[in-house]
Amino acid sequence: MEDSDSLIAFREEVKAWLRASCPLSQRRPIVQKEQIWAGRQRHFHSEDARRWFEAARDRGFTAPEWPVRYGGAGLSVTEASILREEMQALGCRPPLYDQGLWMLGPALLVFGTEAQKQQHLPAICRGEIRWAQGYSEPNAGSDLANLQMKAEDDGDFFRVHGSKIWTTKADEADWIFCLVRTDDSGPKQQGISFLLIDLATPGVSVSPIPLISGESDFCQTFFDDVLVPKANLVGELNGGWAVAKEVLRHERQLMSSFESMAEKPKVNVVELATQHIKRQGDGAISNLDIRVCLARHLMRDRAVKQLGARIEQQGRARCGDPRLPLLMKYLSTREIQQKNEIKLKILGYRGLSLSAPDDPESCDSIVKQWAFDKALTIAGGTSEIQLNIIAKRGLGLPLGSSSE
Amino acid sequence: MILNSEQESFRASVSSFLAAKLPISALRALRDKPVATAYDRDLWGELAVLGASSITVPAASGGAEFGWLALGAVAQELGRRLSPTPLLSSVVLAQGALIQCASPEQVARYLPALLNGDEVWAVAFEEQTHFLPDCLQTAMTPLGLCGSKGMVLDGAAADRLLVTALDGSGQWGLLLVDPDTPGITLRASRLMDGRQYVAFEFSEVSELACEWVAGPASEGAWARVLNQAMAVLAAEMLGSARELCERTIEYLKEREQFDVKIGSFQALQHRAAHMYSELELSQAAVDAALIAFDTQGSDQCAMASAAKALANECFQLISDEAVQMHGGMGVTDALDIGLFLKRSRVCNQLLGDTHWHHLRYADRSGF
Numbered sequence: 019m020e021d022s023d024s025l026i027a028f029r030e031e032v033k034a035w036l037r038a039s040c041p042l043s044q045r046r047p048i049v050q051k052e053q054i055w056a057g058r059q060r061h062f063h064s065e066d067a068r069r070w071f072e073a074a075r076d077r078g079f080t081a082p083e084w085p086v087r088y089g090g091a092g093l094s095v096t097e098a099s100i101l102r103e104e105m106q107a108l109g110c111r112p113p114l115y116d117q118g119l120w121m122l123g124p125a126l127l128v129f130g131t132e133a134q135k136q137q138h139l140p141a142i143c144r145g146e147i148r149w150a151q152g153y154s155e156p157n158a159g160s161d162l163a164n165l166q167m168k169a170e171d172d173g174d175f176f177r178v179h180g181s182k183i184w185t186t187k188a189d190e191a192d193w194i195f196c197l198v199r200t201d202d203s204g205p206k207q208q209g210i211s212f213l214l215i216d217l218a219t220p221g222v223s224v225s226p227i228p229l230i231s232g233e234s235d236f237c238q239t240f241f242d243d244v245l246v247p248k249a250n251l252v253g254e255l256n257g258g259w260a261v262a263k264e265v266l267r268h269e270r271q272l273m274s275s276f277e278s279m280a281e282k283p284k285v286n287v288v289e290l291a292t293q294h295i296k297r298q299g300d301g302a303i304s305n306l307d308i309r310v311c312l313a314r315h316l317m318r319d320r321a322v323k324q325l326g327a328r329i330e331q332q333g334r335a336r337c338g339d340p341r342l343p344l345l346m347k348y349l350s351t352r353e354i355q356q357k358n359e360i361k362l363k364i365l366g367y368r369g370l371s372l373s374a375p376d377d378p379e380s381c382d383s384i385v386k387q388w389a390f391d392k393a394l395t396i397a398g399g400t401s402e403i404q405l406n407i408i409a410k411r412g413l414g415l416p417l418g419s420s421s422e
Numbered sequence: 423m424i425l426n427s428e429q430e431s432f433r434a435s436v437s438s439f440l441a442a443k444l445p446i447s448a449l450r451a452l453r454d455k456p457v458a459t460a461y462d463r464d465l466w467g468e469l470a471v472l473g474a475s476s477i478t479v480p481a482a483s484g485g486a487e488f489g490w491l492a493l494g495a496v497a498q499e500l501g502r503r504l505s506p507t508p509l510l511s512s513v514v515l516a517q518g519a520l521i522q523c524a525s526p527e528q529v530a531r532y533l534p535a536l537l538n539g540d541e542v543w544a545v546a547f548e549e550q551t552h553f554l555p556d557c558l559q560t561a562m563t564p565l566g567l568c569g570s571k572g573m574v575l576d577g578a579a580a581d582r583l584l585v586t587a588l589d590g591s592g593q594w595g596l597l598l599v600d601p602d603t604p605g606i607t608l609r610a611s612r613l614m615d616g617r618q619y620v621a622f623e624f625s626e627v628s629e630l631a632c633e634w635v636a637g638p639a640s641e642g643a644w645a646r647v648l649n650q651a652m653a654v655l656a657a658e659m660l661g662s663a664r665e666l667c668e669r670t671i672e673y674l675k676e677r678e679q680f681d682v683k684i685g686s687f688q689a690l691q692h693r694a695a696h697m698y699s700e701l702e703l704s705q706a707a708v709d710a711a712l713i714a715f716d717t718q719g720s721d722q723c724a725m726a727s728a729a730k731a732l733a734n735e736c737f738q739l740i741s742d743e744a745v746q747m748h749g750g751m752g753v754t755d756a757l758d759i760g761l762f763l764k765r766s767r768v769c770n771q772l773l774g775d776t777h778w779h780h781l782r783y784a785d786r787s788g789f
Contacts, residue, residue, distance in 0.1 A: 291789050303789050313780040316787060317728040318703065325706035328424075335424060345699045402692065409691035413671050413698060418686035 021100075029100050036108055039073035041066035045109040050281040056116035057148025058192050071145065074113035081119060081143045084127065088135055089143030096334050112279055117186065118142040118149030120272045122195045125264040129212070129253040138214070150217070151269075152182035152196035152239060153262065160403050162197070163206040163259070167241065169198035169213055176200075176213065176251075178221075178244040184397065188224045188237040192217055195265070201256050212258035214250040215241070231389035232372050269398045270347040283384070287312065287357055290384075291364050311360050319353045322346075341412040348404040351394040358388040429492040432473060437499045439472060444505035446758050452506055453616040460579035460618035461506040463542070470539025475513050478715075479521065483529070484537055490650070490715040494657035494708065501661025504761055506617055508542045510658070511575035514651045516543035516584050522643040523596055523636035532582075532598075544580035546571035546622050553774045555648060560624060561588040566605060567597065567627035573772070577601075577620030578610040585624070586644070589637065596636035596644065603631040615768040616761070649726035652773045653711040656733035659769050660705055663737045666762045667701055670694070670744045677749075690747060697740050704732035724786040731779035734770050741766040 021029060043066040052063040054071050062068040074080050077091060082098045084090025093101065123142050126135055141147045158165040167180025178198060188194065194215050201209030217224070221244035226234035253261045285293070291312055295303040303309050326346060332338040361384050362369040368381045372389070395401045409415045425433060443465050452459065469475070477493040479485020493514070500507060517536045520543075521529055535541040549571060550557055560569025567587060577583070582598060583606075589595045601608065605627035610620045636644065671694055674685030684690055711725040719725070741763040745752035752759050770776070 288787060288789055297789075301788065302784065309784050309789065310777065310780045312789065313784040313787070314731070317707065317731055317780075317783055320728060321703045321707040321710075321732060324710040325703055328706050328709065331424060337424065341698075342702060345702055348695075349699055349703055405692040405695040406688070408695035408698060413691075413694055415671070415674060415685040415691050415694060416683045418682075418688055418691065 025096060025100065028097055029104065032101055033104050033108075035077070036104055036110060039077070040070050040108065040110045043067075044070040044111050046111075047109070047282045048111045048279070052111075053115050053281075054111075054113065054145070055148060055190070056114055056118065056142070056145035057190065058146070059148070059190060060145055070111070071113050075144055078143070080114040080145065081123060081139075084123065084139065084143065088127075088139035090139075099330055099334055114145045115279070116142060116145065116148055117151055117191075118147060118193070118195075121151060121265045121268045122149050124268050125212075125261050126252065128264055129261045133249065134214075134252060147193055148187075148191045150185045150188040150191035150194040150237075150239070151265070152185055152188075152194045152215075154184045155181065156183050156238075160400055162262070163210065165197055165199060165210065167196065167198050169200050169211060169246065171200075172245070174248055175245045176248060178213070178215065178241045178246055181238055181240045183227075183238045184236045185224070185239045186236055188217070188239045189226055194239065195252075197258055197262055200258075207259045209256050210258040210262070211255055212252040212261040213246055214252060215244065215246050219244050219246065221245075229390065230392065231386045233386070233390060235390070236393075266399060270404075271343065273347050273351065273394065273398045283387075287361055287364075288316070290361055294364050294366075294368075308360065308363055311363070315353065315356050315360055319357065322350045322353055325349070341408070344404070344408050344412050347398065348401050348408065351391075351401065354391055354394055358384075358391050362388055425491060425495060429488050429495065432477075432486070432488055432492060433495040433499065436469070436472060436474060436496050439469065440499055440503050440505050443468070444500075444503055444507070446503055446761065449504045449506060449616050449761060453612070457610045457612045457618060458578055460576040461508060463579070466507055466542065467539040469507060470537065474507070474509060475517070475539055476537045477513075479517075479533075479537065483521070483533060490653070490712040491709065493654060494712040497654045497658040498661030498664070501658035501663075502665040504615075504662065504758075504765055508544075508576050508579070510651060510655060511544050511577075512536065512542040512580070514654045515545045515575070515647065516580075518647040518650055519545060519584055519596060519644060520635065522647055523640035525635075528598075528633075528635055541581045542576070542579060543582045543584060544574050544577045544620075545584040545586075546574045546577065547586040548573040553771065553778060555586075555645075558586055558588060558594065560585065561592070562590055562595075562597070562629060562632070563626075564590075565626045566629055567599070567624045567632060570621065570623050572619075572621045574620040574622060575772075576618055577622065578608060578618055583622070584635065585622075585632075589634070593638040594641045594644075595634055595638065596640065598633045598635045599627065599631060603627055613768055614764040616764075617768070646722065648773065649711075649722050650715060652726040652730040652779075653708060653715070655769060655773055656704075656708045656729040657712065659733040659737045659766070660701065660708055662762050662765060662769075663701055663704075663733075663740045666740050666744045666759065667697055669759070670697075670740075670747050673748055684747075693743055693747070697743050700736045700739055704729075704736040707732045721786070724783055727774070727779040727783045727786070730774055731776045731783070734776045734779075737766040738770060 043064060054067055078086060078089060079091055081090040082093045082101050086092040119142050123139055126138060153162060155165050155167060169176035169178045182196060194217055196213050196215055197210050198213050199209055200211040221242045223240045224237050226237045228234050291303055291308060295305050297303055329342050365381050369385055371382055372385050373382060473486045474496060476485035477488045477496060478490055481487045497509060500509060520532055547555060549559055560571060580601060583601045585597045585599060587595055587597050605625050607623045608620050610618055613619050674690055674694060675683055677684045708729040711729040714722050714725045744759050745763055748757060748759050751757050
C-alpha cells in the first residue's frame with residue numbers, strides 16, 4: 019500500500035530523527051545483558067544506552083501509540099507501524115523493556131480510571147517502574163479462572179493473601195498486576211478482580227524458581243495479609259476477567275514477536291549446520307535428515323514472518339481478518355522450539371551439556387535456550403488453550419466441556 | 423491476500439463465472455467423458471475473453487497486466503471448485519515459456535491466438551517418474567527429434583506442443599511442434615483427479631517440422647517459468663484446501679453423535695484449529711512468492727519452493743482430515759471430499775514433491 023503525502027513526510031521525519039537520536043552502538047543487535055529494563059533498579063549498560071533511552075522517552079517513543087498526555091507519542095496505528103519499520107531498517111534496539119509497557123498499559127488505557135492512568139502510565143513510559151504479572155497460581159494454570167488468592171474488603175483497603183506463580187522476574191520488579199478472588203459465591207469467572215500491588219508493601223515476599231535450564235527467570239510471589247488501597251482496583255469489582263483478557267491479548271502478540279526483541283544468537287542455525295556437519299563437494303551437508311528438517315523449518319519460519327507481515331499490512335489497510343492474529347502464538351512458538359531441536363541434532367554430543375551457561379560462545383547457551391524455550395508453548399496460554407480459542411472464536415465451533 | 427480494487431473485481435467476475443459454469447459437477451461430468459476431452463474448450467474461450475488468459479501479460483502485448491497475485495487469486499477460485507481449465511498447462515507454462523523464452527517475432531506471431539483463446543498449447547518437459555527438470559534426454563539427432571515425455575498436462579487437447587530438448591550440440595532448448603506431425607505418438611490417461619495427462623513418443627520427428635523457440639540462453643527464463651507454475655499450482659491447491667477446510671468445519675457444526683454436535687469435542691476442535699493454522703501459514707508463503715514475481719524480488723526459487731512444499735503438506739493434511747472427520751461419508755463418491763483428496767495426491771507430484779523442494783531450498787540457502 020502506498021503512503022499518503024503526510025505519511026511520507028512522517029516517515030522522512032522519523033528516519034531523520036532516528037539517525038540523529040539513536041547512537042550507532044544502539045543499532046547493533048541486542049544483547050541480553052544490555053537490554054534496558056524499567057524500574058527503580060534500572061541501570062544502563064553504557065552512556066549510549068542512556069542517551070537512546072532518554073531520547074526515545076522524551077519523544078514519547080517508548081510507547082508510541084499511547085496519548086501524549088500519558089507520556090506516549092499519540093501515533094496512529096499506521097504511524098506506529100512506520101516507526102517500527104524504520105527502527106527495524108536501522109536496526110535500533112527497543113529503547114525500553116517492561117511488562118507494564120507491553121501488557122498492563124494497554125489494558126489501563128481501556129479500563130483504568132483517570133487517576134490510575136495518570137499515576138501509572140507516565141511512570142511506565144519513563145521506565146521508572148518495572149511491572150510483573152500475577153495471574154497463574156499453583157492450582158490455576160490453564161484453568162486460570164480457578165484462582166484462589168483472596169482480596170477481602172477491609173474499609174479503604176483490600177486485605178490480600180495467597181500466592182502467584184510464574185511471576186516473571188518478580189524479584190526485580192517494583193509493582194505487580196494481579197488477578198484476585200473477591201467473590202467465590204458465583205461462577206468462577208465472575209468473582210475475579212484486577213488489582214495493582216506495590217511489591218514493597220509489607221507482607222510480600224518473592225522466591226525464584228529454579229528451571230530446567232538452570233536459570234530462575236520465574237518466581238513464586240507470596241502475599242501474607244497484604245494491605246492494598248481500593249484505589250488500585252482496575253475495572254469493576256468482580257469484573258477483572260475482562261481486563262485480564264485484554265492483557266492476555268497483548269501478551270500473546272508480544273510472544274509472537276519475541277524473537278525480534280531477544281538477543282540474536284551469535285551463530286544462526288544455518289551457520290551452525292555448515293560449521294558442525296561435514297559437507298559434500300557441492301556444499302550440501304552430509305546429514306540428509308538434518309538437511310531436510312532444517313529446510314522445512316526455514317520455510318515455515320519464513321512463512322510465520324510473512325503471515326505476521328500480512329496481519330500488519332491488513333491492519334493498516336483496515337481490512338484485517340480477525341482470525342489471523344489468533345494463530346500467531348501457536349505457530350511462532352512451535353517454530354522456535356523446532357529450531358532449537360534442530361540445533362541440538364546438529365551439535366550431537368556437543369549439545370548435551372548445561373555446565374557453562376555464562377559463555378555465549380559455548381554450545382551450552384544453545385542448550386540452555388532449548389530448555390528455556392520449552393516454556394514458550396506453555397506461558398501466556400498453552401498451545402492447547404490457543405487451539406481452543408482458534409476453534410471457538412476463529413472457526414465458530416460449539417462450546418464443549420473445555421474452556422479458554 | 424490483499425488485492426487492489428481492479429484485481430478484486432476481476433477475481434469476483436471470474437469467481438461468479440466459475441460458480442455458474444464450472445462447479446464441481448463439471449469435473450464429475452468430465453470424468454465420464456472420453457479421455458480425449460481435457461476440459462470444456464468453449465468455456466475456456468469465454469474465460470479467455472473475460473481475461474483469464476492474459477492476467478500477467480503486459481498491456482503493450484494485449485494483456486490485462488493484473489499481476490501474479492491476481493493470477494494466484496484466479497487459481498485459488500479454480501481450486502475451490504476443482505475446475506478443469508488449461509490455466510496452468512497453456513497459460514502459465516506454455517504461454518509463459520513463449521513470452522519469456524522466445525524471440526519477439528515469435529511472441530508477436532503466436533501470442534494473439536493464445537490470448538483470445540483460439541489456441542491452447544501444452545509443454546512436454548517430464549521424462550522421469552518424479553519431477554526432475556534437469557534430467558533431459560530427448561534430443562534433436564541427425565535423424566530428427568527422438569525421446570519420450572510423460573505427464574504432459576492437457577497434452578492431447580493442445581493445438582501445439584512445446585518440447586524441452588537438447589539441440590545438435592547437446593545444449594538445452596525449447597521446440598515448437600504440431601502434435602499431428604509424423605513420428606509423434608501419444609497416449610492420454612485420465613488420472614485419479616479426473617484430469618488428462620499425456621505421454622508422448624518422438625521418433626525421428628523431422629527437424630523441418632519443428633521450430634526452435636529457445637536455446638541455452640533462455641534456460642534461466644524457463645526455470646523462472648517453472649517457479650511461476652509452482653506458485654500458481656500452490657495457490658490452486660490452497661483454494662482446494664480452503665474449500666475443504668470450510669466444508670469440514672461446517673460438517674462439524676451439523677453432525678450430531680452422542681446427542682451433541684461433534685464439533686464440540688475438543689479432540690476434533692484442536693485438529694480443526696491446527697488445520698486452519700496450517701492453511702493460513704501456507705497462504706502467507708504462497709502470497710509472498712506471487713508478490714516476489716510481481717515485484718521482481720530476489721530469491722524467487724526459494725520462495726516458489728517454500729510455497730509448493732507448504733501447499734503440498736497443507737493440502738495433504740486437510741484432505742486427510744476432511745475424509746476422516748466426514749466419517750463413512752468421507753469415503754463415498756457421493757460427497758466431493760474424495761475428489762479433493764485425489765487431486766491433492768496428484769498435485770503433490772506435479773512440479774516437485776515436498777522432498778524435492780526441501781532439497782532445492784537447502785541448496786539455495788547454502789547448506
